[in-house]
Each structure stands twice: as C-alpha cells, then as structure tokens.
Amino acid sequence: MLGGTSSAGGNASVELLITHGVGLHARPSVVFTRLAKSFPCTIEIEVNRSGLWLNAKSIVKVMGARIRKGSTLKIRAHGLRAEEAIAVLEALFVNDFAEERPHVRGA
Template sequence: MSELNSLSPRERSGKSWQTEVEVTHGTGLHARPSVTFTRLAKSFPCAIEVLVDGTGDWLNGKSIVKIMGARIRRGTRLHIRAEGARAEEAVVALCELVRRNFDDERKHGRVDGRPV
C-alpha cells in the first residue's frame, strides 16, 4: 500500500481514485496480460476505467473486449481510475500489477526474460 503515498491530492476525491502507469511488458497487453488485468479489476466492487494516452476514451477496466481491443503496446501510459467501495485498493493493485508486468514472466518460469 506504499504506492498510495505517491498519489497526489488531485488524484484523490472522496471515493474516487486515479493514477497513471507506463506499460513495460514486452508485448503490451496481449491476451494473457489483458485477462490478468480484467480478472483483478473484476475482483473489486467499484467501477474501474482505463484511459489509454492519446485516445481520449475511458474504457471499462473490467471488460476483456475493451482492454484487448485498445491494443495497448509497451511504452503506453495508462490512466486508471476507480470510484466506489475499495476504489483506493483497486487503483493501487492494478497499478502494481502493470508494474510487475502482469506477473507474466513468473508464471512461465522466467525472470527478466531468463529461465529460472
């Protein structure tokens, strides 16, 4: 939860939270990372939306169709916002997931692209 301390006050308003994170996963949000992201988003009762830099449209963060359809590539900045119960926790968890590259390499016996 230390990530919360780095969120500026303008990113907080009542039960609404927002932050941004850069996608560093080698292939961006292809099928597996998109499923991992939306599964985690669905585990929270709040509304979650994602804005892909340069698009202007907020997407339903719980929709695999919307997230995969955005064709999010490495280097893209995502704005993640949540509103409602557990919004703060949801934003932090999703941001950390993106920073951990969706735990994709760990699931496949690799760390930093090398077998473990």
C-alpha cells in the same frame, strides 16, 4: 510509472507507462480484467490520453484498446474500495504481471 495515485471521496487514479514487452496481449489483459472485476467500484482506462474511457472490467474493451509497449495508460476508479483497486492494479503493472522471464545462462 508516470504519476502516483490520487484520491478524493472514493475516487482514485494512476497513470502508467506500459513497459511490458508486448503490451497488454491476451494473458495480461485477462489477468488485468479479472483483477478489476474483483472490486465493487467502477474502473475505467484511458489509453494515450485519448479522452475515451473504457470499462476496465471488459476483456473485449481492454483487448480492443490494443495497449502496446510505450503506451500511456490511465486507470481511474470510483466507488467502494477505489483506492485499494488502483493500488492493486498498479502493483500488477509494476510487477510486470508476475510473468516468468527465461533464465539467461552465463557463457
């Protein structure tokens, strides 16, 4: 994570460093957009400080952004439950999308 959440009057944002092995490939993108859609606020993403904000509730926009490992992702929300939305979406990244890792056996 690069920066914590900030908020003011129904606005919140967070900036994250993508550490997931292959970035936001199909499965994490679906999980992310479904979770974003569960909130009534507007949620947008910006990749690598491009200045281009995309609808985080659109699987087409999120997958089209080609968010790779090492990318910087800023997520912002505006409206009802914006702070909660940012906290939950940030946790998704921090928990690496709850993907199981293969167990490594000792030699």
